[in-house]
Each structure stands twice: as C-alpha cells, then as structure tokens.
Amino acid sequence: MRWTSEHRAFAVEAYFSNNHFYVAVQYAFRTHFGIKPRGPVRDRKSIVLWVENFRTTESVVKKSSGRQRTVTTPENVEAVRQSILRPPRRSARKHAVSLDISNHSMRRILHEHLNFHPYKMVVVQELSPCDFQNRITVCETLLENLPPDTPVFFSNEAHFHLSGYANKQNMRYWSGNNPRELHERPLHSDKVTVCCALSRVGVIGPYFFEEDNNAVTVNSQRYVDKIKNFFEPALEELHLGNVWFQQDGATAHTARASMTVLREKFPRWLISLRGDIPWAVYSPDLTPCDFLWGYLKAEVFKHRPTNVLQLKNVIRQEVAQNPVQTGTSENGCISA
Incomplete structure (x- = not known):
C-alpha cells in the first residue's frame, strides 16, 4: 500500500491527540480510512518516524534523498568501471546506490558502454594447495606407467533427472495479459543413476543402479554386484587381455568388499585411492x-x-550411437 501525505498527516495528528499511544493511532487509522481489522497499517517504528520528521521539518511530506544523476557521462562510466572492478560480486543496485546514480543508468553503462554481462557463479569443491600438486603427480604417473597398447577403462556414475531438460530461465509467455500459467513439478523429480566405463576401444554401459525399477543409492554391495555381474562379462565379450581400471575415491568404490573384488580382477592394474x-x-x-x-x-x-522408461531407453540409444561402436550386448554394453 502506498502511504500518502494524507495518511501521514492523520497519523501524526492521532499520535498527539491520543497521548503518544501508537495502538490507538493504528485503531483510529483503520477506522478513518476504512481498513479491515487485519488490513495493513504502519507499525510503531514508522509512526514514530513520521512524527519525528514532522517535528524536524514541520511537514509530513516525504523528503527526497536528492536527485540522482541519470546521464551516462564519461566520468560516470569510469566511476562504474572502477566500482565494479573492486567488488565484482556486489549487485548492480548496490553499486548504483554507492555511486548515487540511477539503477537504469547503471545497467545501461554496464551493458552498452562497458559490455559487461552478469554471470552466474558455479560452486565447486574447494581445493587445498596440496591438491593441485597431487593432481599433477597423478597425471605424470599415468603418463609414465601406462603402456600405450593397454586399454584404460575410466568409470564413473551420474544422475539423469527426468526434469533435467527444463530450463525455466528461457521459459517465457508473450501475451497482452498475464496467463497465470502454473507448471507444477515434484520437489524431487524421478531420476536414474547411470554408470559407464569409457576407454579408447569403446564404452561399457550404461548400467543402471536400481531395484524394482527405482533408482537406488550406490553402496559397496551394489557396486560389487555391478563389477561381477555386468562389468566382468562385458570385458569377456571384448576379448581383451589385461586392462587398467580407474575409479574415484567414493566410499562405495573404496570399501573393503569393493577393493577385494577389484584387486582380484585387476591385480597391479588398478587406478584408485589405495590402488596400484x-x-x-x-x-x-x-x-x-x-x-x-x-x-x-x-x-x-x-x-x-x-517417464523413467523413456529416459533409460534414450540413454541406451545415445550411448549406442558412439562412433566406435561395433556391437551391443544384451545388457547394453558397447564394444569395439
């Protein structure tokens, strides 16, 4: 609700006539302006502020904070540049307030004069100084120890959410009136958890971690089942000799049961936390x-x-279209 000078004047008058009792001011305010019992009225802090403003200025009219500069002068352009470069994560509106220029001029300077654009930040895992060196060491070790004629299967899991294709940033309705369209989505959309192993000879996968056609969390037992019942048969179909196998340090991957099976299958050929x-x-x-x-x-x-069935079929279809594919197993294993 927009509070006019008439509202302010009545509140100030009621404040003095009711012995500075702001609750009585609120009651009189509702009665005089026909506001419902639970309708919006100003709180005590606002009423006192109006009264103090009247005492100091002898007016109930809200004073302007001063005319903002709206001209995109070279001086303003340079001032915006320097302000943005100091704290780039600060909002454009706050920069405009600190420089005493309008928000419209601030955005026009950013886009038209400085060619700046707002970019969304991506939150990633924080790395410590030793992590950078460890990454370099791993790469150097792989280059030194992996025979060029021996395939290396890099494995990993990923979630495919059924609503993953929706991008509300680009969803717009062009209309003379607001169509009031409401797109209801579940808080947690259906998903599948997919595992693939990728090498220069092809892709093994996709393998879906699921029970009763529902995605499940990857634990050590399910990971071992995947190795024994899916990955090992797929390797046998490829008729490969020794191969290297890589996995990250997820708990399910490095649990005792998982590492026992992997060391038996890949003796001296395991790239992993606590691996060879x-x-x-x-x-x-x-x-x-x-x-x-x-x-x-x-x-x-x-x-x-x-639906989830379509999602799984499309994943199989796209993996099967890998250009190095020469055959597909019953379980969706792609070989070369």
Whole structure:
C-alpha cells in the first residue's frame, strides 16, 4: 500500500491527540480510512518516524534523498568501471546506490558502454594447495606407467533427472495479459543413476543402479554386484587381455568388499585411492567420463523423455550411437 501525505498527516495528528499511544493511532487509522481489522497499517517504528520528521521539518511530506544523476557521462562510466572492478560480486543496485546514480543508468553503462554481462557463479569443491600438486603427480604417473597398447577403462556414475531438460530461465509467455500459467513439478523429480566405463576401444554401459525399477543409492554391495555381474562379462565379450581400471575415491568404490573384488580382477592394474596407482581426490574432471556425461545429457534431453522408461531407453540409444561402436550386448554394453 502506498502511504500518502494524507495518511501521514492523520497519523501524526492521532499520535498527539491520543497521548503518544501508537495502538490507538493504528485503531483510529483503520477506522478513518476504512481498513479491515487485519488490513495493513504502519507499525510503531514508522509512526514514530513520521512524527519525528514532522517535528524536524514541520511537514509530513516525504523528503527526497536528492536527485540522482541519470546521464551516462564519461566520468560516470569510469566511476562504474572502477566500482565494479573492486567488488565484482556486489549487485548492480548496490553499486548504483554507492555511486548515487540511477539503477537504469547503471545497467545501461554496464551493458552498452562497458559490455559487461552478469554471470552466474558455479560452486565447486574447494581445493587445498596440496591438491593441485597431487593432481599433477597423478597425471605424470599415468603418463609414465601406462603402456600405450593397454586399454584404460575410466568409470564413473551420474544422475539423469527426468526434469533435467527444463530450463525455466528461457521459459517465457508473450501475451497482452498475464496467463497465470502454473507448471507444477515434484520437489524431487524421478531420476536414474547411470554408470559407464569409457576407454579408447569403446564404452561399457550404461548400467543402471536400481531395484524394482527405482533408482537406488550406490553402496559397496551394489557396486560389487555391478563389477561381477555386468562389468566382468562385458570385458569377456571384448576379448581383451589385461586392462587398467580407474575409479574415484567414493566410499562405495573404496570399501573393503569393493577393493577385494577389484584387486582380484585387476591385480597391479588398478587406478584408485589405495590402488596400484593412487587417484587424486577432488578430480572428476581428469577422467574422460566428465566429458561423456556432458555430451550424453545434452543429447538425451533433446528427446524430452516423459517417464523413467523413456529416459533409460534414450540413454541406451545415445550411448549406442558412439562412433566406435561395433556391437551391443544384451545388457547394453558397447564394444569395439
């Protein structure tokens, strides 16, 4: 509600006539202006502020804070540049207030004169100084110890949410009136948890962690089942000899049961936390799977699947279209 000079004048008059009792002022305010019992009225702090303003200025009219400069002069452009460079994470509105220029002029200077654009920050895992060196050490160790003719299977899991293709930032309705469209979505959309292993000879996967067609959390037992019942048969179909196997340091991967099975399957050929070649923590971007997931999600959600079954079929379809594919197993294993 916009509070006019008439509202302010009545509140000040009622304040003095009711012996500075602000509750009586609120009651008289509602009665005089026909406001419902639970309708909005000013609180005690605002009423006292109006009274103090009247005492100091002898007026109930709200004083302007001063005319803002609205001209995008060279001086203002340089002032905005310097202000933005000092704390770049500060909002444009706060910069405008600190420089005493209008918000409109601030944004015009940022876009038209400085060619600045607002970018969203991405929150990533914080790395300590030793983590950078560990990542370099891992890369150097891999280059020195991996035979060029031996395949390395890099493995990882990813979540594909059914609503993942929706981008509300680009959802707009052009209309003369607000259509009041409401798109209801569940708080936690259906998803599938997918695992793939990628090497220069092809992709093994996708493997879905699920029970009764519902996605489940990856624990050590389910991870071991995947290795024994899916990954090992897929390797046998490829007729490969010794291969290296890489995994990150997730708890399900490095649990005692998981490591026992992996050491038996890949003796002296395991790249992992506490493996034959230690894998650096906080390094998902060092594996080709990081690029695989980005590619797959971009392609999968072009199909706009509407249920989990369609989502799984589209994932299988996109993995099967890998250019190095020469055959597909019953479980969706792609070989080369």
